[in-house]
Amino acid sequence: MRVLITGAAGMIGRKLTQRLVERGRLLDERIDAVDLVDVVEAPADAAVCTAHTADLSRPGAAEALVSLRPDVVFHLAGVVSGEAEADFDKGMRVNVDGTRQLFDALRFAPGTARVVFTSSIAVFGAPFPDPIPDDFHPTPLTSYGTQKLIAEALLADYSRRGFLDGVGIRLPTISVRPGSPNAAASSFFSGIIREPLAGREAHLPVSRDVRHPHASPRAAVRFLVHAAEMDTARLGPRRNLTMPGVSVTVREQIEALGRVAGAAVTDLIREEADPAVAGIVAGWPQRFDTSRAASLGFEADRSYDDIIRAHIDDDLGSR
């Protein structure tokens, strides 16, 4: 069993690699090799791992990687939301053309690889019903969401034609994201938990009433592994699934932080209204009915308290 991970140097890629190395098996087979692909070198600490530096959107790159004969491909690589909006051509080249080249390389390779593709709830755009049902139409309001939607459509058709065996998983916002605050409009969702836990101030740019779905990095990795192992016959031709998240308001996030870490920690959160961020966030989904994913065995975090505890366990050495 050979596994290929694109975008392997990213946060989720690294956590997925670690999980696969720990498991040692996938689909009831021993994992003999994990090929880690990214534009920068991914950490390849385990003997089973090999890092490959490659830009999938360059001619020939996908074919070279697929010649490693992966049985399972986790396609996580992509230009993120802010960058795809700022640099339209780069987003199209990486998120659309790179994905299509990877899928085409797999199409012409022997066998039928399982492909797990990380899509995003950014394929949806307001206005929404509450909750958003599984059969609600995607109407992205960003180029990133558009590009993810196009990749989803390709994944489904390539699967229907037997070129590959795809599962697209639309991830909710990942929190608590370890590392530093970044320029993403969603950064504060993690920041208001991560920074106070580290003894630092965090800024809250939106109202405490803002509701949003979350998944821990641990849940995201669980979704990926489940998507690799599930019986895709149960999916039929509808290959793309909205993953279950924990839908909470910012107020509920902060209350959970108080329960897990003590009320004093929450005092480090400073309200600092930012109408630009609030405007962007207002167009985002608040709550999904993810019965379909649930019926197919995808399991959300149980509560936002658990999401915070997962961060403390996995990223802060349980302190």
Added chain:
Amino acid sequence: MRVLITGAAGMIGRKLTQRLVERGRLLDERIDAVDLVDVVEAPADAAVCTAHTADLSRPGAAEALVSLRPDVVFHLAGVVSGEAEADFDKGMRVNVDGTRQLFDALRFAPGTARVVFTSSIAVFGAPFPDPIPDDFHPTPLTSYGTQKLIAEALLADYSRRGFLDGVGIRLPTISVRPGSPNAAASSFFSGIIREPLAGREAHLPVSRDVRHPHASPRAAVRFLVHAAEMDTARLGPRRNLTMPGVSVTVREQIEALGRVAGAAVTDLIREEADPAVAGIVAGWPQRFDTSRAASLGFEADRSYDDIIRAHIDDDLGSR
């Protein structure tokens, strides 16, 4: 005012050209030029028309056409359903890459052209609710439907970014389609009307209970012109619209034929079950709730009787 029509040699392209020449005006301006583009030469009978033979999916073709500086583009060109399924690469090249190259050429041209794109109800795939609401998710079951969906997503994002001003219209099955029966699974929907009216036998491969939405070529042309003239501010970012059709069963089609042309004509319809065709048709939509298009001023045919009368008037010289 300069108009560009791609796929101009096709049935709808020719009827649209004729309509524009008759009107002489679009968006309250005089039409000075109608550029007709197709891989075969389109009939350019009126002085205002010029035929251009070009394959939009070839490098440079889109730029050359856009250098004609169209104010309104009707993008009808495409590989049809059966061909896109039989020749996957051709479908992707023409329906996806050709469309993207056209949109990119418009993006870099001065001004913001109105682009009317003909999508299809093939973006939808069973199972369906009845009726299918305007916000139901597209889950195509063909490569053609997938390619139309990708083009829709591009149209919406290019419009959102101001690269062009797009309206995507999802056409129901066009009947009564003039000409000869073809290999399309949907061919019989027109055949059972057109052939008996011409005194020829027609074969009915499915049950009379099969329900399907229809629009006359006349209604399709009306949709196209309305999409070119409508106020797109009313669309917001949701640029793709399911057009209103007349949803009837095959039995109701045949009853309408009897009313319009006499019961004797309907005796020319021979039931000849074809499980392959019946299987394909079973995956098709039956009925849409098209309130959104209706509220935006798109008008369906009033009845299937009217659809037959439009065929007699427009294609049979009113005989």
